[in-house]
Amino acid sequence: MKYxxxxxxxxxxxxxxVLIPILIGYLSFLISTLISQxxxxxxxxxxxxxxxxxxxxxxxxxWPILYVLMGISYYIVIKSQKSTQKIKEASFFYYLQLALNFLWSVLFFxxxxxxxxxVEIFILMLILMAMIYTFFNVNVKAALLNVPYLIWITYAMVLNYFIWILNK
Known part of the structure; x- marks a missing residue:
């Protein structure tokens, strides 16, 4: 029964x-829509x-796929047998990147x-790289699950740049 x-x-x-990043993404979308109407x-x-x-x-x-991967990777991190300090450091970067992820849609849309x-997405990319590095120190699979997210953020940053230039 205990098991x-x-x-x-x-x-x-x-x-x-898994739900936390999905809800944060949805909330960001919702708030962005409410602000811009x-x-x-x-x-x-x-x-x-x-x-x-x-x-x-x-x-x-x-985005839903990336949010699910983020949540799975974080679950792997918090379930690891690594030191509390490594998990705290990984958690700090995880929640910081989630906050920046939330903020980007609000700023852009x-x-x-x-x-x-x-500028914000560039900072997000740097924090995401730090998060992946700290995840790597806890669990390699958890880190690798975020590589598609890093690729997407890099692409989104380039897209953001060109949209900014074209819509001045």
Missing amino acids: LIISVKEIKKFIIC TSFEIQYLQLIKPDFAPSSDVFQIV GFNLRFVAL
């Missing part, structure tokens, strides 16, 4: 780890974009601050 209770507890912890899709369609810009549908597929969002 079953631990399993249910672990399942709850896993679900919470225009949906993400409409704003994105109205922007002048470079040829390599994806359709708005791509974001609705990619909510307030239409394209340049500020560009």
Whole structure:
């Protein structure tokens, strides 16, 4: 019976780890829409974009996948047998990147601050690299699960730059 209770507890912890980034992403989207009073899709369609810009549908597929990977990786980190200090350091960067991730949509879509969002996403990329490094020190698989996120953020930063230039 004790094993079953631990399993249910672990399942709850896993679900919470996965839901937190999903909810933060959704909340960011919601707040951005409320501030701008225009949906993400409409704003994105109205922007002048470079040829390599994806359709708005791509974001609705990619972000949930990245959020799930983030949550799984964090669960692996907090379940590891590494030192408390390493887990605390990894947790610090994890929550900092989540906060920056939340903020980017609010800046870019909510307030239409394209340049500020560009600076912010660059900082996000640096914090994300630090997070991946600290995750690597705890668990290699947890770190590797965030490589697609780093690739996407790098792409998004380049896209942000060109949208800022084209829409001055």
